[in-house]
Amino acid sequence: MADSSIPVEDYQSSPTWRSKDQAQPVVYPSEDDLKSVLAKISTLPPLVSPVEVERLRYQLSNVAQGKAFILQAGDCAELFDYCTPKQIEAKLKLSLLMSLIIIWGARIPVVRIGRIAGQYAKPRSKPTETVTRRDEQGNEYKEEILSYRGDNINAFPPDSKQRTPDPERLLQAYFHSTATLNHIRSSLSSGLADLHAPRQWSFQHVKSSALQQEFESVVDSLTDALDFMRTIGADGGVKEPSVAGQGSVLNSVDYFISHEGLSLEYEEALTRLSHLPYQRSSRRILKGGDRVEQARYALSAHTLWLGDRTRQLDGAHMDYFSSIRNPIGIKVGPSMKPQELVDILDVLNPDVELPSSSEDWEEEEEEEGWEGYEGEYDHGVTKSPSPSQSPSSSTSRSRSSRRRMGKVKGRVMIIIRMGASKISTNLPPLLRAVKESAHSSSVIFLCDPMHGNTVISPSDPSGQLKTRAFGDIISELVSSLEIHSQEGTRLGGVHLELTGDEDVTECYGGSMRLGPEELERNYQSHCDPRLNFEQSLDVAFLLSHYLRKQRLESRRKKSGSKSKGGVAKEMEGDRGRGRERSETVTQANMDGENVVGTEDDGQRLEGVRDEMDRKKKEAMLMGSGDELLAQLICGIRSRR
Numbered sequence: 001m002a003d004s005s006i007p008v009e010d011y012q013s014s015p016t017w018r019s020k021d022q023a024q025p026v027v028y029p030s031e032d033d034l035k036s037v038l039a040k041i042s043t044l045p046p047l048v049s050p051v052e053v054e055r056l057r058y059q060l061s062n063v064a065q066g067k068a069f070i071l072q073a074g075d076c077a078e079l080f081d082y083c084t085p086k087q088i089e090a091k092l093k094l095s096l097l098m099s100l101i102i103i104w105g106a107r108i109p110v111v112r113i114g115r116i117a118g119q120y121a122k123p124r125s126k127p128t129e130t131v132t133r134r135d136e137q138g139n140e141y142k143e144e145i146l147s148y149r150g151d152n153i154n155a156f157p158p159d160s161k162q163r164t165p166d167p168e169r170l171l172q173a174y175f176h177s178t179a180t181l182n183h184i185r186s187s188l189s190s191g192l193a194d195l196h197a198p199r200q201w202s203f204q205h206v207k208s209s210a211l212q213q214e215f216e217s218v219v220d221s222l223t224d225a226l227d228f229m230r231t232i233g234a235d236g237g238v239k240e241p242s243v244a245g246q247g248s249v250l251n252s253v254d255y256f257i258s259h260e261g262l263s264l265e266y267e268e269a270l271t272r273l274s275h276l277p278y279q280r281s282s283r284r285i286l287k288g289g290d291r292v293e294q295a296r297y298a299l300s301a302h303t304l305w306l307g308d309r310t311r312q313l314d315g316a317h318m319d320y321f322s323s324i325r326n327p328i329g330i331k332v333g334p335s336m337k338p339q340e341l342v343d344i345l346d347v348l349n350p351d352v353e354l355p356s357s358s359e360d361w362e363e364e365e366e367e368e369g370w371e372g373y374e375g376e377y378d379h380g381v382t383k384s385p386s387p388s389q390s391p392s393s394s395t396s397r398s399r400s401s402r403r404r405m406g407k408v409k410g411r412v413m414i415i416i417r418m419g420a421s422k423i424s425t426n427l428p429p430l431l432r433a434v435k436e437s438a439h440s441s442s443v444i445f446l447c448d449p450m451h452g453n454t455v456i457s458p459s460d461p462s463g464q465l466k467t468r469a470f471g472d473i474i475s476e477l478v479s480s481l482e483i484h485s486q487e488g489t490r491l492g493g494v495h496l497e498l499t500g501d502e503d504v505t506e507c508y509g510g511s512m513r514l515g516p517e518e519l520e521r522n523y524q525s526h527c528d529p530r531l532n533f534e535q536s537l538d539v540a541f542l543l544s545h546y547l548r549k550q551r552l553e554s555r556r557k558k559s560g561s562k563s564k565g566g567v568a569k570e571m572e573g574d575r576g577r578g579r580e581r582s583e584t585v586t587q588a589n590m591d592g593e594n595v596v597g598t599e600d601d602g603q604r605l606e607g608v609r610d611e612m613d614r615k616k617k618e619a620m621l622m623g624s625g626d627e628l629l630a631q632l633i634c635g636i637r638s639r640r
Contacts, residue, residue, distance in 0.1 A: 004350070008273065008294055008295060008296060008323075009273065009294070011296065011323055012271075012273045012296060015268060015319075015320065015323070016319055016323075017264060017268075017316040017317070017319035017320040017323070018316070020314065020315055020316040020319050021312070021314075021315055021316060022264060022315065022316040022317070023123075023309055023310040023312060023315055023316070023317060024123045024124070024262060024307075024309060024310055026149065026153055026165050026263065027165065028165050028166075028167055029164060029165070030167075033167050033168075034167040034265070036167075037167040037168060037170050037171050038167075038170070038265055038266070038268075038269045039269075040171060041170065041171060041174055041266065041269040041270060042269040042270070044174060046270055046272055046297075046299030046300070047117065047118070047174075047177055047178060047181055047257070047270070047299060047300055047301065048181075048257070048299050048300075048301060048302050049299070050274045050275075050276070050277050050295075050297045050299070050325075051277045052256070052302055053297055053299075053302055053303075053325065053326050053327075054276075054277050055254065056111070056113075056254075056256050056302045056303060056326075056327055057325075057326075057327055057408075057410065057411075059109075059111045059254070059410075060111065060327050060409075060410030060411075060413070060444060061408075061409040061410040062109070062111075062410075063111060063410055063444050063492045063493065064409040064410040064441070064442060064443065064444050064492065065409065066108075066490055066492075067108060067109075068108050068109045068110065068111050069102060069106055069108055069109070069110050069111070069492065069493050069547070070110070070111045070113060070413070070444065070446060070492055070493025070494070071095065071098055071099050071102065071110050071111070071112055071113070071493060071494060071496075072113040072114075072115065072258065072329075072446065072493060072494070072495045072496070073091075073094075073095055073098070073113075073114065073115060073494075073495070073496040073497070073498050073536075074091055074095075074114045074115025074116045074119060074497070074498065075091075075115055075116065075119055075497065075498075075499065075530065076115075076119075076122075076497045076525060076527045076528040076529075076530055077119060077120065077121075077122045077150050077151075077525075077526060077527040077528075078115075078116065078117075078118070078119045078120050078151065078176075079120075079151050079156075079526060080120075080151045080172060080173075080176050082180075083176045083179055083180050085183060087500075087501075088116075088180055088183050088184060088187070089183075089187055089192065089500075090499070090500025090501055090533075091114065091116060091498075091499065091500040092114075092184060092187060092188075092192060092255070092500075093192065093500060094498065094500040094533055094536055094537075095112050095114060095255070096112070096192070096253065097537065097540070098536060098537065098539070098540035099112050099253075099540075100222065101218065101537070101540040101541055101543075101544045102540055102543050102544050102547065104218060104221070104222055104544055104548075105543070105544030105545060105546075105547045105548035105551070106543075106544065106547035106548065106551060107548075107551055111254075111256070111493070112253065112254065112255045112256065113255075113256045113257070113258050113302070113303065114184075114255060114256070114257050114258065115258060115259065115497070116180060116184070116257055116258075116259075117177045117178075117180040117181040117184065117257040117259075117301070118173070118177045118257060118258075118259035118300055118301050119258075119259040119260065120150045120151045120152035120153075120173045120176070120177075120259070121149060121150040121152050121153060121259075121260065121262040121263050122148075122149060122150040122260075122262075122527055123260070123262060123307050123309045123310065124147040124148075124149060125309075126147060127146065127147055128144050128145060128146055128147055129144070129145060129146075129147050129158075130142050130143070130144050130145075131143055131145060131158045143160070145158060145159070145160045145163050146160075146163040146164065146165075147163075148163065148526065148527075149165070150262075151169065151172075151173065151176075152169050152170055152172070152173035152263065152266070153165050153166075153169060153263070154166065154169070156526050170263070170265075170266050173266070174266075174270075177300070181257060184255060184257075188253065188255060212511075214541070215537070215541055218541065218544070256301075256302040256303065257301045257302055258301050258302060258303045258304065258305065258329070259300070259301050259304065259305075260304065260305055260306075260307050261298070261304035261305065261306065261317065261320070261321065262307065262310065264316055264317065264320050266300065267298055267300055267304070267320065268320070270298065270299050270300040271296055271297065271298050271299065271324065272296070272297055272299050273294050273295075273296055273297075274294060274295065274297050275293055275294055276293065276294070276295055295324075295325040296323050296324050296325060297324060297325055297326060298324045298326050301326075302326065302327075303326050303327040303328065303329060303413075304321070304324075304326060304328060304329070305328065305329030305330065305331060305413070305415060306318070306321055306328065306329065306330045306331065307331050308331045308332070308333040308335070308336075308417070311330060311331070311344060313340075313343060313344065313347065318344070318347055318348075321348060322347050322348055327410060327411060327412075327413065328348055328411065328412050328413070329412075329413040329414075329415050329446070329495075330344060330348070330412060330413070330414055330415060331415050331417055331448070331451075332414055332415060332416050332417065332430065333417050333418065333451075333452065334418055334419070334422050334426050334452070336426075336430065338429045338430050338432070338433030339433065341414070341430055341433060341434065342433050342434065342437045342439070345412060345434070345437065345439045345443065346439075348411070348412050349407050349408060349411045349412050349439060349442060349443075351405040351406065351407065351438070352405065352406070352407075352408065353404065353405060407438060407439060407441075407442035408442060409441070409442045410442070410444055411442065412439075412442070412443050412444070413443070413444045413445075413446050413492070413493075414430075414434070414443055414444065414445050414446065415446045415447075415448050415495045416430075416445060416446065416447055416448060416480065417448035417449075417450070417451040417452045417495075418452045418476065419452025419453050419472075419476065420449075420452070420453055420471075420472040420473075420475040420476040420479065422452065423452075423476050423479045423480060423483070424479055424483065427479075427480065427483050428483060428486075428487055431445075431483070431484070431487045431489045432487065434489075435487065435488070435489060444492035444493065445484065445489060445490065445491055445492050446491075446492060446493045446494060446495045447476070447477055447480040447481075447491055447493075447494050447495065448494070448495040448496070449472075449473045449474070449476035449477045449480070449494070449496075450468060450473065450495075450496060450497045450528070450531075451497075451528070452476065453468045453469065453472040453473055453476060454466055454467075454468055454528055454529070455467060455468065455469065455472075457508075457516050457519055458516050459515075459516040459517045459519065460519075460520075465519060465520070465523065466528060466529055467506060467507060467508055467516065467519055467529045468506075468507040468508075468528075468529050469507070469508060469509055470507055470508065470509030470510040470514075470531075470535055470538070470629075471509055473507070473531070473539070474538075474539065474542055474629060477494065477539070477542070477543075478542075478546070481546050485550075494539070494543065496531060496536070496539065497528060497529075497530045497531065498530050498531040498532070498535075498536045499524075499530045499531070499532060499533070500533055501524075501532060501533060502532060502533040502534065503522045503532070504522055504523075504524055504530065504532040504533075505518055505519050505520070505521045505522045505523055505532070506519065506523055506524070506525050506529035506530050506531075506532070507529050507530065507531055507532070507535060509535075510531075510534060510535040510538045510629070511534065511535075511538050511629060512534045512535070514535075538629055542629060
């Protein structure tokens with residue numbers, strides 16, 4: 001980790017991560033060429049601003065407190081060729097549609113973070129790969145070449161020359177990221193985020209009539225609500241967002257960018273020392289680290305994440321990540337041990353001094369996103385409070401040798417990527433370890449149901465076509481939701497690989513019932529398979545359904561005035577579908593709420609839960625997930 005005793009100005013001029021082992025290193029033919037490119041990048045304008053980073057920090061503190069939900073989504077590996085208006089807008093529109101569906105069920109804001117405008121590098125399990133060639137006589141021979149590491153390192157065609165790392169590609173990555181982000185910003189400011197878009201949605205791709213009816217009814221409800229707000233004038237003009245992210249949510253939204261912080265040389269070139277920005281509504285500085293006037297911001301993106309292969313405690317990546325003020329993600333796979341996770345959290349989110357105003361500590365803790373306690377100051381040094389934070393003389397004397405210490409809420413996002421077959425075994429011990437640590441209220445848990453479920457297509461005789469079964473994806477997602485509920489923790493968001501293109505065929509299954517034999521029809525990914533437009537909306541509706549169920553159950557517990565049957569009837573009434581009573585009973589039981597409350601209902605509920613577990617296991621084996629999706633959302637047991 002970065003040495004906290006080193007002044008931030010000294011670290012900026014001589015980063016200590018350079019002296020440590022770097023995982024996934026790239027060896028360039030010319031070190032001088034690399035230095036020249038990095039020197040050029042370091043003089044170029046940053047992609048994002050410290051104020052935008054602070055806005056995300058504020059919103060993530062709300063996520064850590066259960067007041068918002070994260071949707072982090074985008075390509076597995078961006079290509080320079082994806083930097084077109086059509087491609088950018090397709091991903092942006094899909095993210096907005098998904099977030100609107102989730103908001104409808106959860107009734108809390110969604111923090112939108114794209115895997116975009118910089119996700120050009122990919123870690124590889126092996127530095128080289130073997131390809132088959134033919135000589136002039138037609139004889140086959142094997143050649144070992146460097147693995148494709150992403151468009152910012154080398155080219156995709158399996159040619160030894162094109163696979164040679166080229167530092168000029170780092171400069172190309174900067175300009176493609178800048179162009180992509182510029183188009184995102186201009187699109188949002190031009191009305192792309194207008195939430196009246198549901199009128200244009202179509203669900204003709206959905207094969208299950210029950211699911212189609214479910215999706216359309218949600219859209220009808222959304223449209224009615226938006227029409228009502230427009231009628232009363234509640235969807236008026238765009239307001240300039242503040243540092244806290246406030247503004248008109250009907251016409252403009254915040255959209256943040258992220259990528260894996262793999263190439264430390266590139267990240268360092270875009271890491272700038274900056275004064276901490278002030279809130280416009282307050283003279284106080286937005287705190288989140290050591291009590292200093294300057295901080296290191298990684299300005300290639302609003303947030304970066306550490307991969308499963310680069311999170312070594314004594315490694316260069318951990319040192320760099322601990323030195324920046326940005327929010328940080330950590331990918332956590334089956335190899336992560338509970339104590340190792342806590343140790344990583346200790347490095348990335350250590351105890352820091354909290355705001356010390358004597359007037360309203362509680363208000364500052366809530367407003368600034370702090371989770372703290374009073375404790376001894378680590379280094380035994382008493383700092384003089386700044387004029388804007390000076391307590392009364394008596395308070396100053398009583399606290400002169402003590403400081404209020406704590407964690408920054410939302411500083412770290414733990415991105416769980418276990419796989420459908422391993423999550424029930426591996427996730428609970430990790431949740432318990434974090435829950436019993438000092439980080440229990442400051443971290444955010446995300447579910448990545450993609451990376452642990454990559455398999456070879458069952459219809460590919462060559463054994464080389466990678467895919468993901470939609471049944472595995474939603475099985476891991478549902479299991480994650482259930483495990484968090486059982487362990488008393490909270491799922492704060494999802495991390496998905498997807499594309500806004502409707503015709504892409506890389507993952508099989510979903511409401512469109514895409515079969516494995518159809519994957520080669522339009523398989524485009526150069527790395528891992530992504531959800532297409534239709535499959536992505538399936539996930540959004542599933543999340544909306546579950547979060548809505550949790551919200552209504554929480555309301556029932558808080559009020560204590562409604563019977564279980566009342567909540568179940570409310571859920572059915574809101575859908576407005578006029579189903580038969582038998583289906584209503586099934587749905588109510590699926591949501592864990594008995595309509596009548598008799599002993600027979602309790603036994604029936606247990607039977608339904610057993611049936612759901614069986615269906616999830618079947619989905620993992622069959623892959624499609626269509627029947628499981630229909631059952632989870634609609635409470636039906638057979639396709640229609």
